[in-house]
Amino acid sequence: MKLEMKDRPGQLVAALQPISAVGGNIIVVIHQRETSTAAETLDVQIVLELPEGRLPSLLELLREQGVSVVRIGEERLLYECTLIVIGHLMHTDLSDTVDRIDRTGSAEVTGLSLAMPAINSPSSARITIRSTTRTEMKKAIGILRGVAEQKELLIIEPLEGA
Amino acid sequence: MRIAILGFGSVGQGIARAILAKNLNITVTGLADSRSGVIDAGGIDLAAALARKGNGDPCGTPGVSPADVVAKADYDVLVEVTPTNVETAEPALGHIRGALRRHKHVVTSNKGPIALAYPELRSLAEANGVVLKYEATVCGAIPLIHAIKEGLAGNAISRLYGVFNGTCNYILTRMAAEGLTYEQALAEARELGYAEADPTYDVEGIDAAIKLVILANTILNMQTTLDDVERTGITLLTPDALRLAEDQDCTIRLIGEIVPKAGVLRVSPRIVGKAHPLVVEGTLNAVTVETDLAGDLTFIGKGAGSMETASAVIGDLLYIHDRYVQGS
Numbered sequence: 193m194k195l196e197m198k199d200r201p202g203q204l205v206a207a208l209q210p211i212s213a214v215g216g217n218i219i220v221v222i223h224q225r226e227t228s229t230a231a232e233t234l235d236v237q238i239v240l241e242l243p244e245g246r247l248p249s250l251l252e253l254l255r256e257q258g259v260s261v262v263r264i265g266e267e268r269l270l271y272e273c274t275l276i277v278i279g280h281l282m283h284t285d286l287s288d289t290v291d292r293i294d295r296t297g298s299a300e301v302t303g304l305s306l307a308m309p310a311i312n313s314p315s316s317a318r319i320t321i322r323s324t325t326r327t328e329m330k331k332a333i334g335i336l337r338g339v340a341e342q343k344e345l346l347i348i349e350p351l352e353g354a
Numbered sequence: 355m356r357i358a359i360l361g362f363g364s365v366g367q368g369i370a371r372a373i374l375a376k377n378l379n380i381t382v383t384g385l386a387d388s389r390s391g392v393i394d395a396g397g398i399d400l401a402a403a404l405a406r407k408g409n410g411d412p413c414g415t416p417g418v419s420p421a422d423v424v425a426k427a428d429y430d431v432l433v434e435v436t437p438t439n440v441e442t443a444e445p446a447l448g449h450i451r452g453a454l455r456r457h458k459h460v461v462t463s464n465k466g467p468i469a470l471a472y473p474e475l476r477s478l479a480e481a482n483g484v485v486l487k488y489e490a491t492v493c494g495a496i497p498l499i500h501a502i503k504e505g506l507a508g509n510a511i512s513r514l515y516g517v518f519n520g521t522c523n524y525i526l527t528r529m530a531a532e533g534l535t536y537e538q539a540l541a542e543a544r545e546l547g548y549a550e551a552d553p554t555y556d557v558e559g560i561d562a563a564i565k566l567v568i569l570a571n572t573i574l575n576m577q578t579t580l581d582d583v584e585r586t587g588i589t590l591l592t593p594d595a596l597r598l599a600e601d602q603d604c605t606i607r608l609i610g611e612i613v614p615k616a617g618v619l620r621v622s623p624r625i626v627g628k629a630h631p632l633v634v635e636g637t638l639n640a641v642t643v644e645t646d647l648a649g650d651l652t653f654i655g656k657g658a659g660s661m662e663t664a665s666a667v668i669g670d671l672l673y674i675h676d677r678y679v680q681g682s
Contacts, residue, residue: 274602276595276625305601307594316594318602346590348599348606350625351515351632 194263195236195254203259207236210253217241235262241270244325271329274303274320275336279345281306281315289339290319299323299332355675358384358429360420360449361436362403362413365463365490368660369433369667370400380671384427388436391418393427420445424452430679431671434462435490435663440555440564440580443467454478454486459678461670463490463663469567469580485674488572490666492565493518493639496655497669502573502643509645511574515611518565518621520637520657521549521556522588522608526623527635530596530605536589548637558587559621562610566619574614586622599625605633 197203204223211218220239242250247264254261281289290301303320321336323329333349340347357380359366366387373380381397387407392398392414403413424432432453436446443466450460450467454475462468467475468488479486489499502511517523521543528539540557543549555561563583570576588608599606609624609632626633631652634640639657644650656662 274625276598276606278590278592278595305598307592307598309592309594314590314592316592316598318598346586346623348591348595348623348625350604351607351609351627351630 193238193240193261193265195238195259196233196262197236197259199232199234203234204236206257207254207259208238210250210257211238211240211242213253214246214250215243216246216250244327271323271326272302272320273323273329273333273350274318275333275350276316276318276348277336277340277345278316278348279314279340279343281317281345282308284343284345286317289336289343289345292335292339293321293332296328296332296335298325298328355379355431355671355679356381356383356429357431357433357671358382358386358423358427358453359433359435360386360423360446361434361464362387362407363435363437364660365435365663365667366433367404367407368664369435370404372661372664372668374400374404378668378672379675383429384423385413386418386420386423387413390414390416391420391423393418393423395428420449421452424449425456429458431459431461431674433667433671434460434464434467435667436464438465438564440466440469440560443470447471450475450486451478454482454484457482457484459484459486459674461487461490461667461674463488463667465491465561465564465568468572469564472568472571473577485678487670487673488568489670490663491568493641493653493655494657494659495662495665496639496641496653496657497666498641498653499569499573500669500673501651501653502569506643506645506648506651509647511614511643511645513611513613513644514569514574514641515609516632516641516652517607517634517639518562518610518641518657519556519559519608520639521553522559522562523634523639524548524637525557525588526591526596526606526608529591529593530600533593533597535593536591557589559585559608559610562608562621563619566610566612566621570612570614570619574612576612576614576617576619578619583619583621585620588623591623603628607632 218240222237294300302322305318308315321332384393390412446464447467453460468491524543525539563585570578604625606623607626610621632640640654642652
């Protein structure tokens, strides 16, 4: 995220402290010394990791410190889940299966390994899905379950987080 | 303590052998298999009955039925170890009702009556001042029901999951280790006597589902039936799927799972990290219980076998002996 703050001593600390207060982890801080506007403010860019759902409280805390958030960049995909799918994957349009997850916008297929033993035998695929939040992951798996039922595929989900 | 045994197959014979081998203070006064029965208030000669079975003969007198033993024998506890019927639970259900009405305690390894009629049987036992125990219905030798009911009393259980079927576990273990197809691994399991001629009950996850229903209804205060269990078996698994799991240091196991709060009952093949405690080999069973006070506990042990199942039945018998039955 990109922050804008007044060019005064202690302002950077004031901007960073709320991040740890909400349980976040700072990865990179880019602190530009040049004042950006006539109002003598500083631009600071921060890359950080936040536990799910903490962004609104962070924004509130920053506002209280007099720090304005100019821009929030792209949320990275933090949750990963690997599943195995068995069935006639190619005959039932594998790219459509992948598409239906990618179309959610909040989850995407980031890995695919496919084993096709013979033309009429069922194939097996390992699919890795990444999502921004756990809720989005559940949604993506829900979509995959629906697709599997429709296309008569067997999905093997991981034991964790069921 | 005097007991009557209904069913003289592998479990019944295992119980008889344990009684003969150990000084358990148990006298068998009634015994029946599907073809015959014997009633003797002075105590049945178990060694002779075992020898008759060994020769392929009935264990007692043809014409004496299990119902006769239930109604006429002189016993403190009925041990019901006949084969399971999951559609009607009969004839075991009738035997158990009959014994409870005669104010006799009951110990069973029979899943049918417990899965289908537990609330009724428990009320009937209470009304007649006796107890009904069924440890052997879930996970053979593992004292899971006793551990949860007694050892973990006071804990709230948020999730219970594990490997409940040894036949499926054997097949999956062999598929992963040797790259066998499902059909090859099943054929091997049959040859070794781990799988029945008709393996549907095991490989379609029905057996595991029944065990979930028993646990849900009898120790988690849920009211469920077999239809409430979301169930997927292992028949469609491919060696490739196991290899794809293996590439990520994982394997596949048929997992039964109960999440009481969410009302989830589910049996399905799942990807499990190889280092996970539930990844047991061969015909073992393994169950993890997540509790609020005690944390997570994992129980591992043999889920089937005549002596292993007899162990659970005898545990129940001695529990009753110590608390409810006076004298020998």
